[in-house]
Amino acid sequence: MTRRPFTGGELNILNGKMGISAPDKSVPVARLVRYHKPKSPAELEKLISDHVNGGCPCGVVSTGTVQDFGRNLYEAQIGFWGEYKYSLKDCIQWEYDLFILQMLKGNTMEDKCQDKLKKLLESPYNIVKTNEYVDEEVRVDLEVYYQTSLIAGIQVKPDSFKNIRNNIKLFNINANKAYNRPVLYVYYDYDSEDLINIEKVVKIIKKIKENKN
Numbered sequence: 001m002t003r004r005p006f007t008g009g010e011l012n013i014l015n016g017k018m019g020i021s022a023p024d025k026s027v028p029v030a031r032l033v034r035y036h037k038p039k040s041p042a043e044l045e046k047l048i049s050d051h052v053n054g055g056c057p058c059g060v061v062s063t064g065t066v067q068d069f070g071r072n073l074y075e076a077q078i079g080f081w082g083e084y085k086y087s088l089k090d091c092i093q094w095e096y097d098l099f100i101l102q103m104l105k106g107n108t109m110e111d112k113c114q115d116k117l118k119k120l121l122e123s124p125y126n127i128v129k130t131n132e133y134v135d136e137e138v139r140v141d142l143e144v145y146y147q148t149s150l151i152a153g154i155q156v157k158p159d160s161f162k163n164i165r166n167n168i169k170l171f172n173i174n175a176n177k178a179y180n181r182p183v184l185y186v187y188y189d190y191d192s193e194d195l196i197n198i199e200k201v202v203k204i205i206k207k208i209k210e211n212k213n
Helices: 009-018 029-036 041-050 066-081 088-121 132-137 159-163 166-179 198-212
Strands: 125-129 142-146 149-158 183-188
Touching (some): 029 041, 041 066, 088 142, 088 198, 149 198, 183 198
Parallel strands (some): 149 183
């Protein structure tokens, strides 16, 4: 993944409004990645196409390939804008960046954040990945436990998230409210993969633990 994916712009608005990448209309790709743990873009793209007919123990059924999702985005332009503003190639590339590049980067950084938190916090703290519901619906990637007590949730985001539209931020914040624990955001630099504020987050976690005593 040498280049930064582009998943913003007008196509992001179109994709969201028309629900092109909604899991039930495309593929629950987060579940696919969690189960199969693909290591490359080509591997993940093949996994999506291989799951079109279902039948895998993971339970994932894809409604199409990445190319199909791109075609869906392309055709949705007429109903949304009344014209084709973007080429089919642009739309397929956009969906590829979303489903393949962004998903793999996000999964890589979740793993790095989990490993780093384990080193910084140590036992009896424990950091685990959330289940599918909490990940997709509540927008929490990792959970921090002290022994058996749940302390906080962690959301891992690129630092560019801080500059996105307020309505997207609000969507995440509202989803986090259902968690009933503090949700802390760890930001990373996309290119260097540095976890920018992780030490600050660790201090907050320890403070939350102290306040619970």
